[in-house]
Amino acid sequence: MINVVIIGAGNVAAHLYQNITAADGLEVLQVYNRTAEHLSFVKDLKKRCTRLEDLEKADLYLIAVKDEAIEEIAGILPDFGGLVAHTSGSQPLKTLSKFKNFGVFYPLQTFSKNKEINFRNVPLCLEANSAENLEFLKKAASKLSDKVFEVNSEQxxxxxxxxxxxxxxxxxxxxxxxxxxxxxxxxxxxxxxxxxxxxxxxxxxxxxxxxxxxxxxxxxxxxxxxxxxxxxxxxxxxxxxxxxxxxxxxxxx
Amino acid sequence: MINVVIIGAGNVAAHLYQNITAADGLEVLQVYNRTAEHLSFVKDLKKRCTRLEDLEKADLYLIAVKDEAIEEIAGILPDFGGLVAHTSGSQPLKTLSKFKNFGVFYPLQTFSKNKEINFRNVPLCLEANSAENLEFLKKAASKLSDKVFEVNSEQxxxxxxxxxxxxxxxxxxxxxxxxxxxxxxxxxxxxxxxxxxxxxxxxxxxxxxxxxxxxxxxxxxxxxxxxxxxxxxxxxxxxxxxxxxxxxxxxxx
CATH class of the missing domain: 1.10.1040.20 (ProC-like, C-terminal domain)
Incomplete structure (x- = not known):
């Protein structure tokens, strides 16, 4: 079982929450967002988290915030040792280089608030700072989607x-x-x-x-x-x- | 049963042939085209027609040729009394005004050679020179499609x-x-x-x-x-x- 912490409360975060919750072999541990009211999509109240101090150790931290906010979040997020990946199409891998294990987990799809998306058909574009971390990301991604791609920052x-x-x-x-x-x-x-x-x-x-x-x-x-x-x-x-x-x-x- | 003659042998003509053949209450009487080899999609050999002299009396003549060729075809097509309609999005109704009964039967869809299209979901945009002819076109169109619209030439x-x-x-x-x-x-x-x-x-x-x-x-x-x-x-x-x-x-x- 791979434990996941989701950082963010926008469309991507909400769709990740739904799909990870439904997937075999993956589990949402917590969803973090500063503003509690934006976390209403997290049905399990115990999983809502509004203070960084309350974050727990997980296998995977998925940063699903606006592009402009990734650096800020990366700056204040403690390094628990788990792999930290952002979900942005435009930000380079190195944005997260302060962490020991880091990567990118980019779902190439358009997400809207009121329209469910089944991740099995969403291309997940992966990159990581080591072959081992890439393997781990592939393992996690393949539990969600049938379309897993290795894609470098330029691509x-x-x-x-x-x-x-x-x-x-x-x-x-x-x-x-x-x-x-x-x-x-x-x-x-x-x-x-x-x-x-x-x-x-x-x-x-x-x-x-x-x-x-x-x-x-x-x-x-x-x-x-x-x-x-x-x-x-x-x-x-x-x-x-x-x-x-x-x-x-x-x-x- | 409404008998239909199709004039033309392009993508629209071929898709009309397939869908009219499959529809209840409609029947393809003939498909006309000058060049015999383009009529290979007409499985029933007796229905292939390459000479205007061989055209028969039908309830409906659907002209499915290139926009530029509609006037020419209209000029040489005999008036059998059946309703003559073109299938073009851009040509006005009056292009066919030499006929007693005329109209437009415009399928708003993109057609390719090797991709089947089910007409039930194709909007058919109809116009005719009289209320009676419009009713007849609606009757014919509704045997093919669930999306029948009355649309004037400007629209x-x-x-x-x-x-x-x-x-x-x-x-x-x-x-x-x-x-x-x-x-x-x-x-x-x-x-x-x-x-x-x-x-x-x-x-x-x-x-x-x-x-x-x-x-x-x-x-x-x-x-x-x-x-x-x-x-x-x-x-x-x-x-x-x-x-x-x-x-x-x-x-x-």
């Missing part, structure tokens, strides 16, 4: 940037379309099957091959009509993305 | 443009991420669960509320780090989308 930064494109920017495409639908008296839900299928498609086709649309066909009439329909900011986005699709596919501009 | 154009954002542009975000992963020795599949969850999220949350990431948090350090990692074209895309997210969420730029 993790690249992954985090890729995640901005596929998550933040794609979601913004949905948001712009939702605005546009509203403007035209259309229910956004009419686009939901298309959104779902677009995401599902790339499980069988590489996104390069899945590309369709007026940019790829270089359908100047439709592109022109679309640009006429858009306001200045959206027109810029439409133009730059159309050019980028054409460039990637080696079309003449 | 359909707006939907088509929205589809470019949620499908073409989102897919391009995936494609850029795939390129970037390759460059950094990372398998693209590591991003697939995130892509799927990003698309699934907006079934329970409006995309505006589902937004996360450095742009929304106005996390200048991460934004700066990301821009440093990108080449000039991708840097422009990152910048314009970051600004657009911040503008939509009313952040100061």
């Amino acid at each position: 993790r930064k690249a992954l985090h940037l890729s995640a901005v494109f596929v998550n933040n920017f794609s979601n913004h495409m949905y948001a712009l379309a939702a605005e546009y639908c509203k403007l035209n008296g259309l229910p956004f839900k009419i686009l939901q099957p298309l959104i779902k299928e677009t995401a599902a498609k790339i499980e069988t086709l590489p996104p390069y091959s899945a590309q369709t649309g007026p940019a790829l066909r270089n359908d100047q009439k439709t592109i022109h009509d679309h640009l006429e329909m858009l306001e200045v900011d959206q027109k810029k986005i439409y133009t730059i993305l159309t050019q980028s699709i054409q460039k990637l596919h080696g079309k003449k501009l | 359909r154009k707006a939907l088509h443009l929205s589809a470019v954002f949620v499908n073409n542009f989102s897919n391009h975000m995936y494609a850029l991420a795939a390129e970037y992963c390759k460059l950094n020795g990372l398998p693209f599949k590591i991003l697939q669960p995130l892509i799927k969850e990003t698309a699934a999220k907006i079934e329970t949350l409006p995309p505006y509320s589902a937004q996360t990431g450095p742009a929304l948090r106005n996390d200048q350090k991460t934004i700066h780090d990301h821009l440093e990692m990108l080449e000039v074209d991708q840097k422009k895309i990152y910048t314009i989308l970051t600004q657009s997210i911040q503008k939509l969420h009313g952040k100061k730029l």
Whole structure:
């Protein structure tokens, strides 16, 4: 049994708590956060911890706080000897180098408050300061997820940037379309099957091959009509993305 | 039983053929295309038709050809009296006004050659030249799909443009991420669960509320780090989308 202390009370911490609690071979010992009220997701009251002095010795400490707060927490967290790992996509391993055993445990997924996520399908990207610690992290991670990857700090930064494109920017495409639908008296839900299928498609086709649309066909009439329909900011986005699709596919501009 | 003639042999025609063949109350009478070899998806040889002279009287003619070819086909297709509808998101209803009974039957989905699509979940956007013809189209459409919408030509154009954002542009975000992963020795599949969850999220949350990431948090350090990692074209895309997210969420730029 691997005992885990979770540091933090945000979405990642809450999802870690739920999934570790449900996993065989892992156990949440405590969840630490300065503010008690944010710990309401910790159903077992005995496991809530608001004072560093009350922290116990555990096998694994998972720091799931905002990127900016990791250094501060690392600075004040006592070294109990257990492995201390942060869960950030953008922070380097060395942020935790004050500890004897340290690593990274980055779940590559988007977490929201009211939507359950099953970690079995969440890629866990691991890094550690020694081969032994990496083995230990892999052992813990594989009790949670079927998708365990060894990813170094440079690669993790690249992954985090890729995640901005596929998550933040794609979601913004949905948001712009939702605005546009509203403007035209259309229910956004009419686009939901298309959104779902677009995401599902790339499980069988590489996104390069899945590309369709007026940019790829270089359908100047439709592109022109679309640009006429858009306001200045959206027109810029439409133009730059159309050019980028054409460039990637080696079309003449 | 509603008899249907399909005109065309592309992805939309092939998916219509499969779904109409499988549907109760609908039957494919013929599939027309000038080039015989493109009709290989029509398993029943008797239903393949390569000469306009051989076309038969049917209740419904569905024109599923490229946008540019609709006018030409409409020009040479005899008027048998059955309802003639095109399946395009961008062409107006009036393209078919030479017929007595005409309409639009626009399936709002992305179709690929080797990926089956169940039409029950495909929004069918309908328009017709009379209330009676619209009722007939609704009757036919509801035998295929649970998502039947009445959408006028202007709204359909707006939907088509929205589809470019949620499908073409989102897919391009995936494609850029795939390129970037390759460059950094990372398998693209590591991003697939995130892509799927990003698309699934907006079934329970409006995309505006589902937004996360450095742009929304106005996390200048991460934004700066990301821009440093990108080449000039991708840097422009990152910048314009970051600004657009911040503008939509009313952040100061």
